[in-house]
Amino acid sequence: FAARKAIVAEFEELGLLEKIEDHGLTVPYGDRSGVVIEPLLTDQWYVRVAPLAEPAKDAVKNGDIQFVPKQYENMYFSWMNDVQDWCISRQLWWGHRIPAWYDNEGNVFVGRDEAEVRRENNIADSVILSQDEDVLDTWFSSALWTFSTQGWPENTDDLKTFHPSDVLVTGFDIIFFWVARMIMMTLHFVKDENGKPQVPFKTVYVTGLIRDDNGDKMSKSKGNVLDPLDMIDGIELEDLVQKRTGNMMQPKLAAKIEKDTRKVFAGGIEAHGTDALRFTLAAMASTGRDINWDMNRLEGYRNFCNKLWNASRYVLMNTEELDCGFANDADKEFSLADRWILGQYEATVKTYTEHLDNYRFDLAANTLYEFTWNQFCDWYLELTKPVLFKGNEAQQRGTRHTLITVLESLLRLMHPMMPYITETIWQRVAPLAGLETENTSIMVQPFPVYNESSVDAKAMDDLEWVKQFILAIRNIRGEMDISPSKPLSVLLANASSDDVRRIEENKSFLASLAKIEEFTMLENKDDAPACATSYVGNLEIMIPMAGLIDVEAELSRINKQLEKAEKGLAQVQNKLANEKFVNNAPEAVLAKENAKLAEFSDAKAKLLEQKTKIESL
Template identity: 55%
Template sequence: MEKTYTPARIESHWYAQWEQAGYFRPGESGDPYCIMIPPPNVTGTLHMGHAFQDTLMDVLVRYHRMAGYNTLWQPGTDHAGIATQMVVERQLNAEGHDRHALGRAAFVEKIWEWKAQSGGTIQNQMRRLGASVDWSRERFTMDEGLSEAVEAVFVQLYREGLIYRGERLVNWDPVLQTAVSDLEVESAEEQSSIWRLRYPIVDSDEWLVVATTRPETMLGDTAVAVNPDDERYQSLIGRRVRLPLVDREIPIVGDDYVDPAFGTGCLKITPAHDFNDYEVGLRHGCTPINILTEDARINANAPTAYQGLDRYAARERIIADFEAAGLLDGIDPHRLMVPRCDRTGVVVEPFLTRQWFVDLTRETQSDGRPGGWREITRPALDAVRNGDIRFVPENWTKTYYNWLEDIQDWCISRQLWWGHRIPAWYDAEGAVYVGRDEAEIRARHDLGPEVSLRQDEDVLDTWFSSALWPFSTLGWPEESVELNRFYPTSVLVTGFDIIFFWVARMIMMGLKFRGEVPFREIYIHGLVRDSSGAKMSKSKGNVLDPLDIIDGIDLESLVKKRTTGLMQPQRAPAIEAQTREAFPEGIAEHGTDALRFTFASLATTGRDVVFDMGRVDGYRNFCNKLWNAARFVLMNTEDRLEGIDAGEMSYGTAERWIVTRLQRTEQTVNEAIQSYRLDLAAQAIYEFTWDEYCDWYLELSKPALQGDADTPQARGTRYTLVRVLEGLLRLLHPIMPFITEAIWQRVAPVAGLSGETIMTQAFPIADPERIDTAAEAEIDWLQRFILGIRRIRGEMDIAPGKRLPVILQNGSNADRQRVEHHRAALDFLGRLASIDWLGPDEAAPESALALVDDLEIRVPMAGLIDRDAERARLEKARARLADDLARTRGKLDNAAFVEKAPAEVVQRERDKQAETESALARIDEQIRRVERL
């Protein structure tokens, strides 16, 4: 093996080997195990969320592949309607072109050209992460097969009356001029105002005062609502107000939705521009009035004076006109949640427009008669309630139930050119015909060539095609071999933020079109946050690129990367300063395996992941530890075990102990992975590798390996070293695939094993017959003995290499036997000069003391230390601790600090005080011992 672990040297080599050999493809035997990758946007690059999620899925897939399952990890990408269209449109604009001038067909062709050139970025990045997906089956939501599935689903749902076209409120982006889903809207608190407007009461000299954060929408008001229990306004319900500037009378209505304590208790109702107002308006028979154009200007439904004005320009003029008319009651500063499109940054508008919807609220009985249960959503609810699908962790079922029980119809149309064009055609009279293509429609409806048809301009929401992902990627609507073998899939691994948008819709569509759930379990993981717990975002400058962690990046390149292309360029200086402070040396190379192990170690079920670069540093050291351990083992075992059979070996306590510890680790890891606790699996492997195998067993093996020993004990030690290492590599492979493959290729032949790759070896399963509790007890005693000696060395500042005389007292017969049995190991690991026993009544010299149960381990101090120098060292340490204690006590004695600081901060200071006091007591005892010398 190379002397130094160099991840870049092994990672690209082994991934190419795996992919070329076809190891990622499913076989013909074994129980099926299938995971569908949540399809990333074709425009995307690998961010920390992708890297975390892909690591979790790959661990599960590699584990089940090694456990003998017939595994399929299905890859693919989403066409990402809005994002992709924006990318290509910006390129055209930069070249001085416009998509409208280019035309729809030519523009779509441009997008396909862009996809061919740039669409493989995220796939190549997944390869860098070690993702063992079956690339031969890669799908794209706009490829021919998936497009056929989308058309088939749309046509069937339409013909069953479950898809309809209607006028409803949607989230509208005035820049993109399309409806957008809730997931594409990010709301954040911003500073604004509340404007109080006076609406004159008809046939009265009085007025009602309404409070609004969007004065421009008053042009479309259709009512003023008050709470019917509000005594201030009860007598006015049923009367009318005159809408200022518009000169239209609108009713005063009573509705429980109004909160009497908010604002003035009077709520203007604008059904065409507010989701809640829309529902109130429906209850009171108010006809919505849309006063905005698609680009958020005032339209012809408003008075001429405001027509053509941008919404915010109209706001300013309306406020000025209210003030001039004496109808502006006041303006109050107010912070409110403002919804912005995550693509354009523009404030989205609730907008009344004609769209296509999936009817998720229609109630039918199984025999088709109206009434009973919701046809699409009820089976999806029942599938989780009856246990056909299990959420991990289980608490997410409540979120799932709440959304499905309070669901609204699903807007599936988008005003874009890129996507699955809606398979609907219109004749000159506006009649609608739905079918897979125009030819099918003409044949079905007997329409001759004299009937002119035009296809709907809109495309389908990308979530519509993604909802079919678990079965469309397997060949549906054809009954393919893969569909029958791998559907239902095994587990869906996803974040909680798309339970509504994707998870629930896949369940609905899977049950509707396959009659079975799309997956048996849903593993919900948390979001990746920075070390302070903040959400990672480019605007905050706290984004980390996983490839930068893998490969390393210098500071200047990192600064440039974080400050380029910001939606708010003015933040660049602050982001640059933050980056220079956080990464003064840039980011060092860590390799894929260290990053993957970090993700696994953080993968507690359901909790957000607080990512800290310090942990990646630690796991890079772990890789080095494993690499160096393997080199040690190979140097002591290669060419030393050939031709030796089991009868020529003997195994000491240390060998039986490490084999036992391996069995217990194997049991823990299997249970942890099966319960989706990858953090516990990683912890168990780490502790076994570092603490038990490397720090203890490798050291315990050295006495038997010294010189050219070829004794049965030496052979047994060598065999145990290599076989335990080989088992550990298989145990670790799902989390750290690259380093384990590279080492296994060298270790397996020495261990007498054959095979082309570690990927296809059996995952270790604990053997209860190999657990030796007596050996565990023996080594536990030895470890406590050695750790006691090491603690004394540390406390007394005795050089690690200095051999120590040891005096033992008050030990049992078992202790005496253990000392004798483990004498070689005690001398070697403890660097002991001698071991002597004192009788129970004999006086011991001034010594440093450690205990193993009742056994007293004493190291005489005379002659080991310089009395004056040791006292000076201890006094210096004591002074430092005393200063720390004084500062902590000062804080805790400050009443203002204790009362105003967060409780956890105060408790941290109290814990610090207790620890410092304990350390001072230990120092004082050491000083007293030194003075008695």
């Protein structure tokens, strides 16, 4: 504060100092130096923004540039309607030097380099020029990105081909710093063949911020930052602690951060792979909303990658070195399941493409997940086994053809969201479909397009009926604690002609997946013995219980579970009846307790229903 003290002394000497008193104020200190930050006025370079802002606003107003979600246009206009001149000078040791030179008399010359400055201004070599030591604001050079990378100011082939670009993906926090400035700079500098200013891109897709699992913004000072590389490759606990507490701006927080890290990541972070992380980000990206990061979701999508890998192994085991019907005109007989999965796949292509067109990456990812896990893996692969193990040659060829067709197409559909695993699998699957893979990649293959002619509506309806029948049998097994492998005889009542047809045509599927050894049609269901019953539409499915279960043992088991459910229900009810608890508990805790209440209530109702059925035997 030497200058301040000197000023006070001079005021006193001149008799101009009336009084000295204390004033409360905020004194800024440097995080690293720990000393007071002193302001210093210097000359700065500015860009006059007002003339650039109007065309940039018009580009969004007239639809040349669209924001997704649309509400971010309001944020854009709020900045652009109140623009200030832009200071582009930065006092840093790195960056693009400001292209301005000074002579000894303080005259300023601007050019691409010193040689151009001397040439354009007839400055002799004897005149000493010094370049401005400031560098450009990083957002200034970033604002030139869409065209400077394509060879501008030359009208290169790349510039003509790739400019303007299509979609910019960015965060809402830099809409003004980067997006607005790119729009202003591009409109000013780049013109099309007719002299019309070009926009840098047609769509701005705005993502949310990725926050921690509590919804807090990730920051090093809080110690809650998750490095994507650690989730991809994994990291040991001690290395993670060191990473989160080393080189901190506020070392006093290190102990707390270490404690929290050891609690949350007691075993470190396991490796999940690039594809699992990429797919998780897509699945959680919902229209500009912030994402509360969830390691459980990441683990779940790693399991999804494993599911795809194992499904592909099953397909390859049953198709490699076998006739899949692509290289010849041999007969192929397609089963109901084959025709159904082709229709399901086409429906997936249609829905997935619509979601991508609308920038709903979360819904697109969930569409892929639903089809791959639930339809392709859980149902279709199981439905292929009766054909592959017991079908004739034409039937097996048809199913192998379908397995390869659907998997190869599915890999192309999934590739943008899971590039590495799909590339690896495709290189083995594609040759089986008669495709060339040498010196090529899945990424240059045509993206799947919806083909309505591949949808067999009747097959879709019939197979859905088969699924409901199988699920009905499985539900009875679960409720009555009957072994999944125990063969059953079923009695059927109220069967329509379609029900009868579907049973006759699909006995192999029903026998294999529901473990049914005998079907009996009843004229009068009153003739049936004591049975466990389920329904598919109006069709009544009955399984005689005699000899299937030990009644006394089953009642004992149910009573024990019922007692446990009632005890848990009472505890939750008492807690929620406590007014003090309800008024003071966080919302998340109350939601958890209400979920428990519903869970215990549902369990009790189901157990009582099972008990009634068993007691009637």
